[in-house]
Amino acid sequence: MGEQARWTRARLGRCGPPLDLLTASFRRHVYAPHAHDEYTIGVCVGGSEIIDYRGGHIRTGPGTIVVLEPGEMHTGGPGNPTDGYAYRALYAEPSLLADGTLGGPPHFREPLIDDPALARALRTAHTRLSTCPDPLEAESVLPWVLTALARRHSTARPLADRVPGAAAIARTVRDRLAGELTDPPSLALLATDLGLSRYQLLRAFRTTMGIPPYAWLAQHRVTKARVLLEAGLRPAEVAALVGFADQAHLTRWFRRVLGVTPAAYRNSVQDSPGPGGRHSAA
CATH class of the missing domain: 1.10.10.60 (Homeodomain-like)
Known part of the structure; x- marks a missing residue:
């Protein structure tokens, strides 16, 4: 395991906001204390990292999820002298996690999360979007996974799952995508046109079609x-x-x-x- 880091920028929908993804593998690197404006959401894929956060220490291991909230100072380094650490991280605007919840940006009391299914989903999405960051794929996958993270593990209250008129919503979205095959509109734009949040649009489409829009x-x-x-x-x-x-x-x-x-x-x-x-x- 050497000292490697690669950044990729995905875009959430056509002309949508950027979202940065980091693929990192370190043996000795120690981060200086710093904070981000976004949520930092990482999945450990090898070794172990020690993160100083909220006055304590977090130790990651393969398959664990770490959520660091915006503006909170933290640092990180190898968990032991021999193994190093590797992880996949993304940096999400607060609105991406609040789309399917009530009460503003979600708060995570526990920054270290053990949720194997969600860790797999985050890692799969990260790998696919780092390889080929298609805007509609990013918008179909990441808000859904990040909302699941907030609904399962934060203090935020989830929105109701049922979306009235889901079948009609899904048909409208399907027809718009089919009609603009080579340059599809963003899901955020479609949701606004329909008077929905993007999460509600995704839920209506997935419930009806069985798969995400992309x-x-x-x-x-x-x-x-x-x-x-x-x-x-x-x-x-x-x-x-x-x-x-x-x-x-x-x-x-x-x-x-x-x-x-x-x-x-x-x-x-x-x-x-x-x-x-x-x-x-x-």
Whole structure:
């Protein structure tokens, strides 16, 4: 484990606010005392870190979540002389955690949280967005996970889960996303248009569709991509036409949905006899 740190900036929706993500692995590094304007939310992925916070010491271990509140001074360093420490962190504006709760920014009495399922969700979201920070994916995933963190582990009272008219809301969001395939609107904008919070929109969509908005849009894009591939277009062309950031992004989702790469699919349908295939009758 060496001294490595990499920052990535995601954006929450089209023209939305930035959110910074840190991937860090240290053997000896000790942070100077400092504070952040945002919530610092980290997941330990290796070793152990000692964090000085609120006049005491926090010791992390693999799988633990740490929440440090805005403006609160803290420092951190290796938990022992040999193992070092590695973690994934994101820096979230207070409004991101307050969207599904009542009473303003949530307060976390205990900064160290043991919640394996939530730690996995945070780590998965962090990894995906650090690799390819798609704005709609960030907005579909991070507010949902951060709201879950606040609702489960802070003193804030949760909003009611039921969203009246959820099915109609989901259909409206679905149609807007499908109609603006290559440049989808932000969920925050859609929520404002519908008189909802973003969390309410996400809950209505997930309840009705079973998946978050970005996953639905990605699958819809795959459906559109199939038609273009069958017409003979190359995967790189298709990716841009259906709104994926690049061919790699198209390939990732195409394999998730259909189990093959776009190139393999194009070759198979072009080579197959019958309607649309290369050997079909003129």
